[in-house]
Amino acid sequence: MTEHPLLDSLNPEQREAVSAPVGHVLVLAGAGSGKTRVLVHRVAWLIGELNVKPDSILQVTFTNRAAREMRERTAGLLQGRYPPSWLGTFHSVCYRLLRSHPNAAGLESGFRILDADAQKQLVRQLLRDGQHNFSDKLEPAAGVGRISAWKDFGRAPEDVDAHLESETEAEWARLYRIYNDTCRANSWIDFGDMLSLTRDMLAGNEALLERYREQFWHILVDEFQDVNSVQYELIRLLSGLESAGVMAVGDDDQSIYSWRGASADNMMRFHEEFPDVNLVRLERNYRSTQQILNVANRLASCNRSRIGKTLTAEHSGGEAVEYVVVRDERTEAAEVVTQIKRWCSGGGSLEDVAVLYRNNVLSRSIEFALQGAGIPYIVYGGARFFERASVRDVMAYVLLAENPHDDLALRRAAMRPRRGIGERSLEKLSEQARARGVSLWQALQEAELSGRGRQGAQELVEIIRHLGALRERRPAPSALVEEALQVSGLLELYEDDEGAQEHFVELIGCADGVAEGFTDAEQDEDAVTRFLAATALDTGDQGEGEVRERIKLMTLHSAKGLEFPLVLLTALEEGILPSERSLNASEDALEEERRLLYVGITRAMRQLVLLRCQARMLYGHTSRRAGSRFVAELSGPEIQARTPQDRFDFTDSPAGGGEGNDYGLKLGDTVRHRKFGVGEVVRLEGSGEGLRVHVNFRNAGTRILMASLARLELQ
Ligand code: ATP
Ligand code: MG
Numbered sequence: 001m002t003e004h005p006l007l008d009s010l011n012p013e014q015r016e017a018v019s020a021p022v023g024h025v026l027v028l029a030g031a032g033s034g035k036t037r038v039l040v041h042r043v044a045w046l047i048g049e050l051n052v053k054p055d056s057i058l059q060v061t062f063t064n065r066a067a068r069e070m071r072e073r074t075a076g077l078l079q080g081r082y083p084p085s086w087l088g089t090f091h092s093v094c095y096r097l098l099r100s101h102p103n104a105a106g107l108e109s110g111f112r113i114l115d116a117d118a119q120k121q122l123v124r125q126l127l128r129d130g131q132h133n134f135s136d137k138l139e140p141a142a143g144v145g146r147i148s149a150w151k152d153f154g155r156a157p158e159d160v161d162a163h164l165e166s167e168t169e170a171e172w173a174r175l176y177r178i179y180n181d182t183c184r185a186n187s188w189i190d191f192g193d194m195l196s197l198t199r200d201m202l203a204g205n206e207a208l209l210e211r212y213r214e215q216f217w218h219i220l221v222d223e224f225q226d227v228n229s230v231q232y233e234l235i236r237l238l239s240g241l242e243s244a245g246v247m248a249v250g251d252d253d254q255s256i257y258s259w260r261g262a263s264a265d266n267m268m269r270f271h272e273e274f275p276d277v278n279l280v281r282l283e284r285n286y287r288s289t290q291q292i293l294n295v296a297n298r299l300a301s302c303n304r305s306r307i308g309k310t311l312t313a314e315h316s317g318g319e320a321v322e323y324v325v326v327r328d329e330r331t332e333a334a335e336v337v338t339q340i341k342r343w344c345s346g347g348g349s350l351e352d353v354a355v356l357y358r359n360n361v362l363s364r365s366i367e368f369a370l371q372g373a374g375i376p377y378i379v380y381g382g383a384r385f386f387e388r389a390s391v392r393d394v395m396a397y398v399l400l401a402e403n404p405h406d407d408l409a410l411r412r413a414a415m416r417p418r419r420g421i422g423e424r425s426l427e428k429l430s431e432q433a434r435a436r437g438v439s440l441w442q443a444l445q446e447a448e449l450s451g452r453g454r455q456g457a458q459e460l461v462e463i464i465r466h467l468g469a470l471r472e473r474r475p476a477p478s479a480l481v482e483e484a485l486q487v488s489g490l491l492e493l494y495e496d497d498e499g500a501q502e503h504f505v506e507l508i509g510c511a512d513g514v515a516e517g518f519t520d521a522e523q524d525e526d527a528v529t530r531f532l533a534a535t536a537l538d539t540g541d542q543g544e545g546e547v548r549e550r551i552k553l554m555t556l557h558s559a560k561g562l563e564f565p566l567v568l569l570t571a572l573e574e575g576i577l578p579s580e581r582s583l584n585a586s587e588d589a590l591e592e593e594r595r596l597l598y599v600g601i602t603r604a605m606r607q608l609v610l611l612r613c614q615a616r617m618l619y620g621h622t623s624r625r626a627g628s629r630f631v632a633e634l635s636g637p638e639i640q641a642r643t644p645q646d647r648f649d650f651t652d653s654p655a656g657g658g659e660g661n662d663y664g665l666k667l668g669d670t671v672r673h674r675k676f677g678v679g680e681v682v683r684l685e686g687s688g689e690g691l692r693v694h695v696n697f698r699n700a701g702t703r704i705l706m707a708s709l710a711r712l713e714l715q
Contacts, residue, residue: 032287289318
């Protein structure tokens with residue numbers, strides 16, 4: 001083999017893959033073995049050594065972050081030459097193809113993309129549209145889920161009919177058809193369409209397909225284990241099996257998207273279907289210590305459906321993997337803070353640290369503790385709890401209760417919800433306030449507005465005075481938050497937004513705990529002041545600001561492909577990891593949860609800490625938790641377990657008091673709601689403060705309400 005600086009930093013197997021003759025290559029290897037490194041070096045090799053034009057290379061991965069990192073790494077190796085412009089996620093590549101040829105795909109040139117919110121809105125609208133005659137028992141969120149799942153598995157509306165299992169399924173199928181027709185008629189596409197329309201466009205247009213086959217000589221795909229059938233077909237089409245050489249890299253042990261239609265079998269299919277595939281295996285792990293890798297390997301070996309690989313660590317030894325069992329989510333968060341402080345006092349940087357968890361909702365308690373400890377952080381793939389619009393809206397009122405002269409909070413409250421005070425009047429009021437050297441609150445109280453604006457301003461003044469008076473009585477933070485929600489009109493504003501409703505319940509559920517946990521404030525300050533200090537809110541529009549060192553919070557799914565010196569993996573509990581849903585499903589679903597944990601563990605480079613609680617509050621409801629079954633599977637000499645002395649004294653105690661459905665609501669009950677009037681309870685979901693009530697109102701139709709917020713009166 002020729003010596004080449006680009007190949008110097010690679011081991012023999014990696015070198016073989018990078019400098020392989022033009023053709024198909026499958027790199028099948030475990031986590032941290034340098035698959036992505038090989039892919040990036042291959043691109044640099046093609047451009048730098050074989051003089052391949054960057055535009056004839058298509059380089060694909062799954063997340064925007066991975067794509068960004070790939071672009072940087074490729075550019076770094078190219079020493080001034082350009083990386084391929086066709087480098088991105090499957091979605092971005094398809095979007096670009098559709099944009100270039102909208103008509104070939106049956107779209108207008110100004111076609112619009114429906115994001116998740118718009119998609120839900122459309123589904124809700126179709127379900128409620130009288131002409132379609134849908135039962136009002138069908139929920140929009142479930143409809144979106146059903147439609148997306150069919151799309152992920154590559155099933156068009158006309159393919160669905162044959163497989164219907166129930167009447168409800170038939171209704172979903174009908175909705176799917178109407179949804180698709182509406183989208184096509186308006187030239188709207190959702191994320192699923194982006195892939196399937198591109199595939200259909202290329203499959204149905206020989207000239208166009210030929211053009212791209214001539215353009216792309218090399219196609220490289222990272223994380224191939226997560227390719228679904230539509231993506232596979234796209235690659236197959238574009239490569240024409242032989243017009244382009246395809247390099248696919250992947251690890252079946254990290255396949256975590258089968259619920260979105262992905263299948264690691266596509267790696268084997270690639271191997272069989274494409275001619276003369278050069279199979280390369282990489283067996284050295286350059287990322288983690290041997291201790292961490294042993295734990296990961298032991299866990300992975302419990303999966304039955306796997307190809308099986310050997311993986312040894314380049315970095316021998318390392319520190320023990322810690323397994324910490326704590327009392328509840330607050331002690332867990334405190335432990336996370338302690339670990340981070342210890343890491344930093346040992347010379348580590350905040351940038352090195354990632355906290356990983358199964359679901360986004362689990363970030364909330366960690367965020368509070370970090371906020372309280374003044375540790376900067378960023379939440380990947382989701383807004384920080386206190387930056388969510390709904391939460392900031394309520395907090396604006398809470399801040400005004402504390403201090404009505406907070407102009408930023410007042411500006412926000414004046415607009416959310418809208419109460420007839422226009423942006424222009426608000427601007428004018430601000431100017432007057434500035435000119436007179438008074439606060440916006442003072443200006444608002446004396447404002448001379450006309451018409452609806454006047455009424456709105458009066459209403460706002462009354463709300464703030466009311467909350468201010470309540471605040472004087474030193475209430476618990478949760479009581480103040482709840483009152484703010486009730487009187488501000490925000491509950492109605494977010495009535496259809498289940499996510500926001502859940503955040504409200506979370507906020508009420510945790511407000512008192514946050515105040516208690518915040519120790520930096522003066523002890524004689526009361527709970528509301530401590531709560532506000534802990535959450536340290538800025539309700540104004542925050543710019544990105546200077547990039548500070550901060551730790552990263554993300555779900556296990558979004559951590560794929562990344563690596564961090566210190567990984568703190570929380571909530572290793574039955575019902576979380578493995579998820580509740582997987583427990584009631586097949587062995588395959590359980591294996592996918594195991595792989596998800598494997599992905600999490602193999603993100604760690606130097607140190608790994610696993611945590612779990614004995615009891616945890618979720619959605620305002622505390623329940624006892626059992627440790628994840630996976631802990632027993634990964635246990636071994638590398639694990640150092642630590643359990644606190646104080647055992648959890650378990651009493652089922654939802655934050656608002658009472659257990660289960662203590663709102664006294666049963667199916668068939670007649671209830672009265674302040675705004676919607678009288679109706680009948682038709683369904684109950686969830687428990688404790690997370691209890692959701694479906695009420696069929698005589699005049700307002702069926703509404704789903706959070707029992708803890710709706711203040712329903714039994715009739
Ligand atoms: P994952 O399965 O998690 O996606 P991967 O197989 O893609 O992992 P990479 O991210 O490419 O692995 O590499 C893991 C780490 O090991 C990176 O920090 C990479 O730079 C380093 N690495 C890989 N190969 C070598 C090598 N030959 N010499 C030194 N470091 C290497
Ligand atoms: Mg990788």
